Ligand SMILES: Nc1ncnc2c1ncn2[C@@H]1O[C@H](COP(=O)(O)OP(=O)(O)OP(=O)(O)O)[C@@H](O)[C@H]1O
């Protein structure tokens with residue numbers, strides 16, 4: 001019987017992260033309700049209970065809150081003031097609206113990271129002409145313009161070659177910040193879960209490969225010197241503690257050719273960079289997210305294999321990825337995950353993880369399986 005003793009978690013959003021959280025909810029006997037706009041959203045199709053509505057609709061958020069013990073998120077494009085009102089009337093919102101704000105507002109985030117003494121790219125508010133001029137003088141063009149709110153998958157990130165290109169971006173409207181373009185040796189992510197009292201479970205550092213602002217591949221653990229990995233973990237845990245994050249968070253980091261570790265951004269939810277934890281870790285990020293927001297004991301984040309490599313399956317024009325699953329499964333060791341989404345160019349439709357004892361071999365196999373899903377044989 002699905003008794004009244006089930007813990008009830010509400011998740012705002014019903015995409016692939018909510019879908020994979022639903023798998024964990026089944027394991028843990030948790031009743032997951034997602035706030036979804038469509039019944040074919042990935043988490044709804046996977047059997048999560050649904051409250052219909054939009055993440056920016058205060059009434060829909062209140063209806064979701066009324067059905068559950070704790071409210072959490074699969075994305076951060078949520079009405080902040082409405083969330084704050086829910087929290088003020090005693091709803092358990094985890095992460096808290098004020099912690100979540102660090103994933104919603106890139107300017108607020110940069111300022112908070114600096115206050116915490118954490119290194120980040122030099123930045124300025126785009127309308128601050130003197131600030132932008134100082135940035136250009138110190139770091140040179142090109143600079144990187146970023147939408148202050150609402151960007152994801154690189155939308156809202158524009159490399160600008162000069163002041164004219166920056167002006168053209170600002171003419172699109174909205175608020176922007178401008179950053180130095182950091183020379184990147186590698187990008188890393190630290191995925192961790194944090195309970196309300198501060199206990200944390202930290203996965204091994206992940207190496208991420210982005211193309212055109214979209215994450216394509218992961219290798220866990222990252223192939224970086226131990227000191228770099230330790231620095232990344234220190235920065236991420238200080239950040240999570242400093243903003244009182246609860247649930248899973250993913251801290252995205254830049255590593256420069258001289259080995260400096262800079263914070264790019266933080267997501268306060270399960271994250272693409274944690275997908276290798278499903279097979280690669282003793283406890284997946286999705287299980288630990290539920291455990292953390294329910295204030296339950298966290299699971300072991302350490303690895304089950306020496307290496308896990310994950311390759312995202314991005315939409316192609318001709319793609320019926322589901323029809324090609326058998327071909328992908330012919331690759332030994334390929335763990336295929338499809339999100340139940342229709343194909344559009346560049347859209348994240350799924351991912352493939354391969355475990356092994358050699359990063360290159362695992363990556364090669366995961367790439368082969370991912371390619372088999374997106375290209376005709
Ligand atoms: N200041 C910078 N210098 C160099 N590269 C950058 C800089 N900012 C962003 N990038 C590149 O663009 C990618 C996307 O940037 P960012 O993570 O800030 O955007 P986003 O759209 O919020 O991404 P996400 O999909 O993670 O939500 C980064 O992973 C990095 O590859």
Ligand SMILES: [Mg+2]
Nearest residue numbers: 153252264265
């Ligand atoms: Mg990012």
